[in-house]
Amino acid sequence: MKIVAVANQKGGVGKTTTAVNLGCALAERGQRILIVDLDPQGNATSSLGMQELEGESLYEPLLGGASIIERIFPTRLERLFLVPADLDLAGAEVEIARMNDHLTRLKQTLSILRSDQTFDFILLDCPPSLGILMTNALAAADEILTPIQCEYFALEGLVKIVRVVEQVRDSGANEQVEIVGIVMTMFDGRTKLSAQVVAEVRAHFGERVYATVIPRTVRLSEAPSFGKSVLEYDPKGTAARAYRALAEEFLKRHDSLASVRG
Numbered sequence: 001m002k003i004v005a006v007a008n009q010k011g012g013v014g015k016t017t018t019a020v021n022l023g024c025a026l027a028e029r030g031q032r033i034l035i036v037d038l039d040p041q042g043n044a045t046s047s048l049g050m051q052e053l054e055g056e057s058l059y060e061p062l063l064g065g066a067s068i069i070e071r072i073f074p075t076r077l078e079r080l081f082l083v084p085a086d087l088d089l090a091g092a093e094v095e096i097a098r099m100n101d102h103l104t105r106l107k108q109t110l111s112i113l114r115s116d117q118t119f120d121f122i123l124l125d126c127p128p129s130l131g132i133l134m135t136n137a138l139a140a141a142d143e144i145l146t147p148i149q150c151e152y153f154a155l156e157g158l159v160k161i162v163r164v165v166e167q168v169r170d171s172g173a174n175e176q177v178e179i180v181g182i183v184m185t186m187f188d189g190r191t192k193l194s195a196q197v198v199a200e201v202r203a204h205f206g207e208r209v210y211a212t213v214i215p216r217t218v219r220l221s222e223a224p225s226f227g228k229s230v231l232e233y234d235p236k237g238t239a240a241r242a243y244r245a246l247a248e249e250f251l252k253r254h255d256s257l258a259s260v261r262g
């Protein structure tokens with residue numbers, strides 16, 4: 001089982017879209033997936049049409065008042081499960097900050113899932129800030145998947161998250177965490193800029209950047225309002241194809257990791 005934080009402190013770069021659609025594509029391929037919505041905005045929750053689950057967020061488990069097991073809900077898709085979020089979760093941020101072990105609350109909350117091996121991958125959909133929830137995600141994760149929007153300031157944002165990851169490592173909360181995957185999102189084939197940004201990010205981060213690039217398409221922005229992934233909403237479209245290709249590449253990478261690690 002691997003815990004993957006889908007993280008970038010920059011807002012609106014495609015974190016939630018990637019967590020939801022990659023999660024669905026992996027489940028489609030037979031993987032047992034848990035998406036943990038760590039954003040009080042609850043976008044991953046509503047993207048899966050599960051916003052009626054108010055009061056069932058990670059708030060209590062994070063504060064030690066319940067087990068995460070009680071907050072895992074099945075979705076319409078087989079093998080895909082969700083821990084929902086709602087605005088309550090914003091309050092957890094304040095309360096956790098007062099605790100001595102404030103960096104590792106999520107790590108402890110998730111530890112039961114490490115031992116029971118119910119899931120193949122847990123995807124943490126992080127909020128867009130450098131707050132407690134995001135740093136908890138980095139501390140709990142085995143690795144980080146960072147979506148980057150194909151736009152001008154992409155590299156500046158990346159430099160920032162690289163620094164935050166270093167801080168988490170230096171704090172001792174998680175010594176091996178690193179950004180192992182970068183996925184370029186909202187690629188617009190009609191503009192030179194998109195291609196330039198991809199080339200620039202590849203020049204800096206090489207192999208870590210996925211070959212699969214997610215195109216900009218209105219289908220991806222429409223799907224959440226129907227509570228559906230793009231794989232359900234427009235199964236044959238370019239976005240569904242892209243997220244399926246990303247899932248395939250993701251699995252290939254993790255197979256080869258597994259064999260390297262023995």
Ligand SMILES: Nc1ncnc2c1ncn2[C@@H]1O[C@H](COP(=O)(O)OP(=O)(O)OP(=O)(O)O)[C@@H](O)[C@H]1O
Nearest residue numbers: 011012013014015016017128186215216217220221
């Ligand atoms: N490839 C894409 N093409 C077109 N629209 C997209 C694409 N990816 C995401 N979007 C849209 O862009 C907006 C931001 O995407 P998303 O919510 O996934 O980003 P985020 O990084 O999770 O944002 P936040 O930081 O607020 O959590 C959403 O309206 C989403 O539907």
Ligand SMILES: [Mg+2]
Nearest residue numbers: 015016039043
């Ligand atoms: Mg989001």
